[in-house]
Amino acid sequence: MRTAVITPAAGRHRHLTLQHLGLAAGSYAPDVYVVVAMDDPDLGAALAGREPTATVVNCPVQNGNLPLARARNLGAARALERGAELLVFLDVDCVPGERLLQRYRQVALHAEHRRSLLCGTVSYLPPPGPHGYRLAELPALAEPHPGRPAPATEELRRSEDYALFWSLSFAVTADTWQAVGGFCEEYEGYGGEDTDFGQRARAAGVPLTWVGGAPAFHQYHPVSDPPVAHLRDILRNAETFHRRWGWWPMTDWLHAFADRGLAHQERATGRWALGPGSGCRPSPGERSGPERTRG
Numbered sequence: 174m175r176t177a178v179i180t181p182a183a184g185r186h187r188h189l190t191l192q193h194l195g196l197a198a199g200s201y202a203p204d205v206y207v208v209v210a211m212d213d214p215d216l217g218a219a220l221a222g223r224e225p226t227a228t229v230v231n232c233p234v235q236n237g238n239l240p241l242a243r244a245r246n247l248g249a250a251r252a253l254e255r256g257a258e259l260l261v262f263l264d265v266d267c268v269p270g271e272r273l274l275q276r277y278r279q280v281a282l283h284a285e286h287r288r289s290l291l292c293g294t295v296s297y298l299p300p301p302g303p304h305g306y307r308l309a310e311l312p313a314l315a316e317p318h319p320g321r322p323a324p325a326t327e328e329l330r331r332s333e334d335y336a337l338f339w340s341l342s343f344a345v346t347a348d349t350w351q352a353v354g355g356f357c358e359e360y361e362g363y364g365g366e367d368t369d370f371g372q373r374a375r376a377a378g379v380p381l382t383w384v385g386g387a388p389a390f391h392q393y394h395p396v397s398d399p400p401v402a403h404l405r406d407i408l409r410n411a412e413t414f415h416r417r418w419g420w421w422p423m424t425d426w427l428h429a430f431a432d433r434g435l436a437h438q439e440r441a442t443g444r445w446a447l448g449p450g451s452g453c454r455p456s457p458g459e460r461s462g463p464e465r466t467r468g
Contacts, residue, residue, distance in 0.1 A: 174259050174278050174346075177205035177252035181232070181244035182265040183212060186219040188392045191306060193223050195268040198308055201275035205255045209244040228255070238362035238406060242369075245340070246355045253347055260350055263389065264341040267295065268311060270388035277344040277387050280329065288352070289380045290371075291344040293387030294323050300393045311390040324385035332381045336422070338371030342389040345379075352377045357417070362406030365414045368422045399429035408436060408445050421445070 178196060182189055189208070196203060206227045210216040212234040220227040230251050232244045249260055259281050261274060273293060280286050296315035298306065306314075317323035321337055324330040345353070353374050360366035374381065400407070407423055407430075414422045421427065427445055430436035434450030 174282055175204045175256050176201070176259045176261060176274060176278055177207060177255065177257035178203040178261045178263055178269075178274070179207045179209070179245060179248035179252055180263050180265050181209040181211060181239075181241055181248065182216055183210070183234075183239055185265045185394075186216065187305075188266045188394070189216070189219060190223075191268050191308075191392060192263065192265065193220065193225075193227070195270075195308060196274075197224050198271065199269055199274055200272050201278060203261070203274060205252050205257050207248045207251050207255075209248040211239050211241075211244050236361060240358070240361055241340075242356035242360045242366040243358045246358065249350060249355060253350075258347050259344060260347065261344040262340060262342070264391070266392045266394065267341055267389040268306070268308070268392060269342075270312065270390065273342070273387045273389060276384060280382070280384055280387075281344060281346055286329070286380075286382060287346050288349050289345075289382040290338065290349065290353075290374045291382050291384050291387075292321075292338060293342045293344075293384050293389055294318070294321070295339075295341045295389045295391050297391045298393050306392065312388065315390065317388070322383040324383050326386040328385040330383040330385070332383060335371035335375040335381055336368060338367060338374070338381060340367035340370065341391065342387070344384075344387075349379055353379055357413075359413050359417075360410045362410065363400065363403035364407040364423055364426075365410030369414055369417065372418050399426045399433075401430075401433075401435065404430060404435055404451060405447070408447065411445055 202225055206225045208227045209230045209232050211232045217229045230247050232247050294317040296317050298315050322330050356366050357369050411423055434448045437448045438445050
């Protein structure tokens, strides 16, 4: 099964370098490695001269918002052009465990799971020491995220809770990707596009399977909780999601924004809008500036 790894990136070159090293050290090397550069002309230089050889796909940024959905679709299209039969998506911050690709491939080869949406575990790493992370030490540094299933090494766990799907680390066969239809490109900036993809998979009758033994390790970077820097992205994308699926995603963040006066839910319409504490309201068509954080 010809396997591709697809990673969208904008900055985070050090994180991408460690991901590259993780792929090189794995028990199964990708046949295709596609990195989608979102307005990042220097990204190719960060990948040059390393194995596995990376194919860089350029994805222009419009309106100042990172087009993560479109970037993943472009990466998948290039991988399929290169003959990929299994698409493995990794966030730029994620370092693959030694057996991640081997395990995804092993599960996808079983007839029972060829049509599944396969999700491995992701552990969030503490800040690195002065010399950075060492690949061999990553498994001991953090536990899998407590908000997601964490099956044992050889365990496969089916789930009906598609809202738990995330795009940090997942895999689908080429046929399953076509059945789901890729990511909805109405989403721009931070939040919502991966939850939408989970719902598209549910609507297409694609089972969600959590895969033990396919770990990824999320490298540390500063974040805010709630992600105030992404307020306008989240409000805009939440409304897109609500229009498409009839319920509100990211409600913990929305209510946290409301508690800070940054957003409020209108009684008459149920819509979420900027609150009095958010500063000036945007004019029609205004978008937030480029943002380099993700995850």
